[in-house]
Amino acid sequence: DTGVSQDPRHKITKRGQNVTFRCDPISEHNRLYWYRQTLGQGPEFLTYFQNEAQLEKSRLLSDRFSAERPKGSFSTLEIQRTEQGDSAMYLCASSLAQGSGYTFGSGTRLTVV
Amino acid sequence: KNEVEQSPQNLTAQEGEFITINCSYSVGISALHWLQQHPGGGIVSLFMLSSGKKKHGRLIATINIQEKHSSLHITASHPRDSAVYICAVKGGNQFYFGTGTSLTVIP
Numbered sequence: 001d002t003g004v005s006q007d008p009r010h011k012i013t014k015r016g017q018n019v020t021f022r023c024d025p026i027s028e029h030n031r032l033y034w035y036r037q038t039l040g041q042g043p044e045f046l047t048y049f050q051n052e053a054q055l056e057k058s059r060l061l062s063d064r065f066s067a068e069r070p071k072g073s074f075s076t077l078e079i080q081r082t083e084q085g086d087s088a089m090y091l092c093a094s095s096l097a098q099g100s101g102y103t104f105g106s107g108t109r110l111t112v113v
Numbered sequence: 114k115n116e117v118e119q120s121p122q123n124l125t126a127q128e129g130e131f132i133t134i135n136c137s138y139s140v141g142i143s144a145l146h147w148l149q150q151h152p153g154g155g156i157v158s159l160f161m162l163s164s165g166k167k168k169h170g171r172l173i174a175t176i177n178i179q180e181k182h183s184s185l186h187i188t189a190s191h192p193r194d195s196a197v198y199i200c201a202v203k204g205g206n207q208f209y210f211g212t213g214t215s216l217t218v219i220p
Contacts, residue, residue, distance in 0.1 A: 042201070042210030043156075102146065106155035107156070
C-alpha cells in the first residue's frame, strides 16, 4: 500500500481521556497536514509539517492538541482531556512539495462519549 | 463568510445526466483542488488546477482565475459517482475547504 494510512480508523473514547492518532504519509512526501472535519462541514486546517518541523498551527489547535513528526516520517496527533466537541473525522494528507499533488488518508473518526 | 463557497449543497440526478458543481473563492490561491469524499470518510483528490481545464474520464474541471471560480462537471453520471464533492483552495501553506456538494445519482 503506497497511500497515506491512518490508524485507527475509528476511536470511541470517554470524555476526559487522552487519545493519539497516527498518520503514515507516502514515504517520499516531506509535507504532512492534519485536518479536522465535523459533520456536514468541509475539513478545517489544523497543522502542517515540513519534514520534522511544525511550520504552521491553526488557532483551532488548542493547548489540548499536540502534533509531532519526530523523524520526518510518520506523525501523531494527540488530544488530551477529550471533550464531546472533539468528535470529528481527523484527516491527514501528504505532499512532495508545494504545488504538487496531495494524497489524503482515509481519516480517523473520533467519537467522544 | 467562508473563503470557499460551493453550490449546490445537495444535488440529485438521474443516471446519465450532465452534472455541474460550482465553487467560488475569495482568497488568493496557488491551486484549487476538487476532492471526492465517500460515506466512509476517505478523500480522493480528483484534480489540482491552477489555470484552464483538466479532464479525466467523465470528469472535467475548469478554473477562471480572474473570476475566482471553478466548476466540476460530470458527464454521463452514474450511481457510483454518488459522493460528496469538495472544493479546496490552497492559499499560503494551508487549504480552505468548501462545505461540499452531496451528489446522489439515481439509477
